Amino acid sequence: MVPIDMTLETLRTFLAAVAAFLPNVLLAIVIAIAGWLLAKAVRFTVVKGLRSINFHILTERARIDSFLQMGGTGADTTAVIGMLVYWLVIVAALILACNTLGLTYVTDLLSKIALFVPRVILAVVILAFGAYFALFIDGTVTLYGRNVGFDEAPVLGRLARYAVLLFVALIALDQLGIGGDIIRQSFLIILAGIVLALALAFGLGGRDWAAALLDRWWPQRKRNDRYGDD
Template identity: 30%
Template sequence: MTPMDIGDSLQKAADTFFNFLPNLLGFLVLLVVGYVVARIVARILARVLESAGLDRRLAETDTGRFVENSMPRASAARGIGAVVFWLVFGFFLVAAVSALQIDSVTVFLNQVLAYLPNIVVAILIFVAAALLSGAATKAISRTMGDAPMGKILATVVPTLIMVIAMFMILQQLRIAAPIVQIAFAATIGAVALGLALAFGLGGRSVAQEILEDAYRRNRDERMRRRAGQTVPPPRAEAPGTEAPGTEATATATYTGAPRSATERGDGPLS
């Protein structure tokens, strides 16, 4: 290799580096700007959710207490803010990598960025289900109090809501979608069968009382209606009073003074 060839190689390397330098600067600028913007958006969103009392409302539910025991410093507001941070930063990251003109990395980041909204929706489903289960528990406790059936419903209804939410989350995250659908159908069928058996066997006497009570009320209502359609007996008139039309009837019957003997056809007296 001659000195001329070495000089040409160095010149080509320098040209390649200086041609790539604008792309590298664009990558760094987009990366820094994206990080700053994503951090600001995430903090604003987290503060808004904290001001709305999201963490406090979740802490009042059984699901929130379970999460608190599992992760003592967990916060739904900060968690949603973190996901939004990566979602916003991901857009800038894809744009920055595109500036480097590395196709394989750009395709990979596009796939990751397309999956991030599923995570956001899954978190929102979990939060909404937790709030709904807490509201259902309070409503049942306020309505039915400490009754045995109230305690059962206050446990079963929130659990059923969270189970349905878990299946929705797995479906949203695209985790074994066929298996999730089969498991969901089997779970709903088992719950329906259990309720049918419980009502058919354990609640048979209660159902009988309900039907008998409804039958008695319907029968009594029909009897009252029939009694109301019968003609009432004539009322007794008070002494000295005459019903309307009595005087006219008496006038029509009485024709005047007594007739004479000739008019009666008795003939002259002998």
């Protein structure tokens, strides 16, 4: 008789625990479904808003969309941002659902993901505007070089664009928390090496070209008038 009572008591305790836990499960399911619907609505709103301000044209001209397509994806940058926002809302909903169920470890893990996703979105936006600005710098430097009669203006424009792109990439990586001081120091070392190599090449192999360039930009008569004839 005693074993039967113990079994019934255990079953009664189990059913009471299930009855107390079941509302939390149902609430977590409702939160997850509501979060999924909200995520779809937010993604649609964000993508629609970005396209309304012609953000997709900016990323297309900055050649970021073509870079994504080279990676095998058919989505443009606007769609990628919309997808990131979608998953941000999904993760936020899962945090609420897991918190309702008392899953502390899962909640902490999802919270770290939720804090990282906005940084990814900001890094993508930085890359988009930075790449467009680099393209603008390329065109400006090239146009100015051609106007002053500089034959290597396109090369100088590309160098300026790549320098801006490298700087923007470093900002994006720093926003993501990748590399930190190591990447910044490596960038300074590479930049110093490039400047030194250009200076040596200019000094050793480009003296005649430099003299001709100085004569064209700063005629001998002006130099003589300023410093006097020897």
